[in-house]
Amino acid sequence: MREVFMPRKYKIKADFRHIERACLFNMGSILRQWLPNGKIQGGEYVALNPKRQDNSEGSFKVNLRTGYWADFAYDNVKGRSMISLASSLLKITGEENGGFHFRGASSLGKSTALNVASSILGGGKTPYIQQWRSTSNALEETAEAHNDTLLCLDELGQIDGKQAGEVAYMLANGSGKSRMRDKGGLRKKHEWRLLFLSSGEISLADKMLEVGKRVHAGMEVRLIDIPADTGKFGLFEELHGFANGAEFSRHLNTMSKRYYGTAIRTFIESLVGQDWEEIQKFTKEQHDKMLYACVSDHSDGQVKRVAARFALLSAAGLLAIKAGILPFEDSEICNAIMKCYSAWLQNRGTEGSLEIKHGVEQVVKFFEQHSSTRFALINAMNNQAGDVSINDAEKVISRAGYRRKDKEAKYEYLVFPAVFREEICKGYDARTILRELAKRGLLHTESDGRLDKNIRLPVEEGSKPKRMYHFSSSILSGGDTN
Ligand SMILES: Nc1ncnc2c1ncn2[C@@H]1O[C@H](COP(=O)(O)OP(=O)(O)OP(=O)(O)O)[C@@H](O)[C@H]1O
Ligand SMILES: [Mg+2]
Numbered sequence: 287m288r289e290v291f292m293p294r295k296y297k298i299k300a301d302f303r304h305i306e307r308a309c310l311f312n313m314g315s316i317l318r319q320w321l322p323n324g325k326i327q328g329g330e331y332v333a334l335n336p337k338r339q340d341n342s343e344g345s346f347k348v349n350l351r352t353g354y355w356a357d358f359a360y361d362n363v364k365g366r367s368m369i370s371l372a373s374s375l376l377k378i379t380g381e382e383n384g385g386f387h388f389r390g391a392s393s394l395g396k397s398t399a400l401n402v403a404s405s406i407l408g409g410g411k412t413p414y415i416q417q418w419r420s421t422s423n424a425l426e427e428t429a430e431a432h433n434d435t436l437l438c439l440d441e442l443g444q445i446d447g448k449q450a451g452e453v454a455y456m457l458a459n460g461s462g463k464s465r466m467r468d469k470g471g472l473r474k475k476h477e478w479r480l481l482f483l484s485s486g487e488i489s490l491a492d493k494m495l496e497v498g499k500r501v502h503a504g505m506e507v508r509l510i511d512i513p514a515d516t517g518k519f520g521l522f523e524e525l526h527g528f529a530n531g532a533e534f535s536r537h538l539n540t541m542s543k544r545y546y547g548t549a550i551r552t553f554i555e556s557l558v559g560q561d562w563e564e565i566q567k568f569t570k571e572q573h574d575k576m577l578y579a580c581v582s583d584h585s586d587g588q589v590k591r592v593a594a595r596f597a598l599l600s601a602a603g604l605l606a607i608k609a610g611i612l613p614f615e616d617s618e619i620c621n622a623i624m625k626c627y628s629a630w631l632q633n634r635g636t637e638g639s640l641e642i643k644h645g646v647e648q649v650v651k652f653f654e655q656h657s658s659t660r661f662a663l664i665n666a667m668n669n670q671a672g673d674v675s676i677n678d679a680e681k682v683i684s685r686a687g688y689r690r691k692d693k694e695a696k697y698e699y700l701v702f703p704a705v706f707r708e709e710i711c712k713g714y715d716a717r718t719i720l721r722e723l724a725k726r727g728l729l730h731t732e733s734d735g736r737l738d739k740n741i742r743l744p745v746e747e748g749s750k751p752k753r754m755y756h757f758s759s760s761i762l763s764g765g766d767t768n
Pocket of ligand 2: 396397398441485
């Protein structure tokens with residue numbers, strides 16, 4: 287049987303003291319590389335703090351003998367080693383924060399996956415995995431404590447639906463709320479840079495729906511929803527010799543409790559031993575390859591952002607193979623990531639913008655539900671002026687407009703602009719949705735592209751022209767809502 291997720295070199299530990307000594311020895315050249323705008327003043331290296339847009343140096347200093355450093359403009363921005371300075375300053379990839387969420391029914395192996403992932407970084411007596419069931423304030427502290435590592439959050443279903451979206455935004459945005467000190471002035475905000483891995487039986491969107499909230503596209507990009515059921519053995523596609531998913535899950539849980547916190551040491555050690563620019567070049571290449579494989583010219587920016595997060599994973603996976611940590615072929619990593627990405631995309635239902643998809647769906651739903659109840663039926667009158675008249679056999683309350691038969695004897699719809707904006711398209715940008723509907727041939731526009739048209743009102747209402755939106759009969763079948 288093949289050992290899975292077992293670091294080959296798990297006995298090797300990164301020697302941080304050795305690394306620190308080496309950094310101190312080469313401090314001059316290292317600082318010139320990390321902080322190229324600095325200068326030596328006495329025994330200190332004084333530079334602009336690149337993490338805030340400083341114009342003149344002053345408060346950010348590194349002691350050239352000890353490696354102690356501080357930004358004296360802040361209480362907590364300081365450290366006592368070159369390693370802590372590196373973690374504060376350096377971003378290998380420049381990618382944004384964000385998370386992945388395994389969503390699916392109970393007992394698929396979702397928490398098992400979190401156990402395995404967390405064992406890369408830690409475990410033992412103190413569980414590395416955290417719970418969603420927490421307040422937003424407490425999660426700020428938890429996130430800061432996981433800065434520059436992975437934050438695992440189990441059971442999304444347990445967080446308050448009202449807080450769920452906000453917390454997803456907060457975690458991905460990398461900073462907590464601004465708060466006042468007791469004696470006045472602002473406290474330093476909690477800040478972090480991390481990826482998070484989450485699990486739960488429901489998605490963020492469903493969680494928010496519980497309290498009548500709608501998930502914004504921005505949130506879904508921040509917490510990427512991956513269906514946990516592969517359709518084979520729950521979360522697993524292969525059992526690696528075990529009799530069933532439950533047994534395999536038990537094995538992984540036992541192993542991740544026995545071996546933990548080792549893979550990350552080897553990973554960091556291998557990164558420290560390599561040329562920084564080479565690593566950046568490698569991750570950039572992986573990023574570009576993955577984007578090339580995943581997105582097309584038509585892909586929306588939201589899709590590209592998600593693909594970039596998957597690309598970051600593939601780069602990290604390939605680096606871990608190089609370091610001898612993962613016993614996989616390169617192609618296995620890339621295929622696995624592509625599968626998760628495709629499952630996400632399929633579930634999302636469009637390569638385009640999610641707001642547009644949801645907005646169009648809402649409009650179509652309105653016509654499906656109210657085509658005969660909110661639109662007064664109008665018939666052409668047999669006179670030369672081309673008048674129309676309301677069919678008074680039908681009483682329409684809260685009218686949204688009119689419907690009439692087109693040349694193929696199918697109903698088309700004339701909609702009052704205010705009703706469209708304030709009700710039919712509520713919550714979405716009406717012009718964007720109208721433009722999309724026109725692009726799909728569901729909205730007839732003026733020849734100059736104007737979205738509303740001059741329509742003659744029925745004789746009962748004065749036969750005057752009024753600007754209205756003119757929807758084709760295909761709006762009922764929904765066109766292609768993708
Ligand atoms: N792929 C699987 N196939 C069958 N049973 C499984 C599978 N994975 C886990 N189990 C069973 O479910 C139990 C719980 O595993 P785990 O905590 O990983 O599931 P989960 O998906 O997080 O479930 P929940 O949503 O209830 O938290 C395991 O002890 C095992 O008995
Ligand atoms: Mg679970």
